[in-house]
Structure formats: C-alpha cells, structure tokens
Amino acid sequence: MLALQGDYREHLAVLAELGARTVPVRRPSELAQVDGLVIPGGESTVMDKLSRQFDLAEPLVDAISAGLPVYGTCAGLIMLSNTVVDAIEGQQTLGGLDVVVRRNAFGSQVDSFETDLDIPALGEPPVHAVFIRAPIVESTGPSVDVLSALDDGRVVAVQQGPLLGTAFHPEITGDVRFHRYFLDRIIAA
Ligand code: GLN
16 A cells, blocks of 8 residues: 555555555555555645655556556546646656546536446446546546546546556445455456
C-alpha cells in the first residue's frame, strides 16, 4: 500500500478484511517486499512531490515497468496514467497505463457525486461508486480494457494487464469486489 498521502488507511482496512498481508510503502526497501501495490486517492500533485522526495518515484516506475500489479484509485489512477490533462506545472506521473486522464474533470459544481455503475467484470449487483474531485479517462490506448463508463460514455474504470485504475473510491463504500478482483484476478493470476 503506497502510504505517502491520501486515504491509504481505508484501503488497508479493506485489504486486511480480505485477508491480505499488507505493508505500508514509504521507502524503496518496503516496495521491494510487495507482490502488488495500491495507490490511494488523495491529491496527485502532493503524492507526486512526496514520491520524489522519498526517492520512491524511480523505484516505482521501475517496478511498474517490470510488471508489478498496481491498483490506483482516483489520485492513484492519475499517478498511473501516461498523460494528464490539467496537471499543475511540473507535475509528473509514474505512468504505465496508456491513457489520457483529465484531473478534476467534473468541475466545481459537481465536485463529488455518487452513482451506480454496471461493471461486467465484477458481475451483479452494480457497484455504488463515489466520485470525489475525480478524474475521467479521456482516451485509452489499444491495450487498455475499459471496465466501466458512465451513462454518457465517459470512462471511469480501466485495466491494462496488471494495472487497474478507477476514478472512484471503492475503499469507502464497503463493497470489496474491486479489491478482491485485484488480489485474486490480477496479483494471484
Ligand atoms: N483531484 C485529486 C487529484 O488531482 C484527486 C481526488 C481524489 O483522489 N479523490 O489528485
């Protein structure tokens, strides 16, 4: 669990509930111990700065290139994206996911909202999704699978091999299916 900033405690609680052994990752030696990594929601600009200050950015990029399974929610999805629209000046991402995301894509009036999403990979019932100053996936490369989109077609959940990203926050709704999918269908696959 990347534990530099954001709501990593909520993710740790879900992962513990599912029986995963978790390591909060703040330094390269901790990153070296994990079979998979979750990057939480929070603020991507801060997470970016901290990852560089903690000398974690480069090891993270290397681990992702080497095929480490990573699940990013919201700011975590931004961190995993190759291209960010509306990034702040100098903002970098780890990359890996061949997508373009737009930060804060829902504007100030609908900063946060909730909706039910059909996600065929997770089956029934629909996933209750909470969006908090969320990004949207504006375009996807050929090797990216779209797992879910809003009714208007805007993409909010993607997978590219071992990389999983959601614009919303399953860690705060009590629905553990995304975390289980990551543990069982991606890390253990
Ligand atoms: N708007 C935040 C960012 O740009 C993401 C918000 C979130 O993670 N809930 O990083």
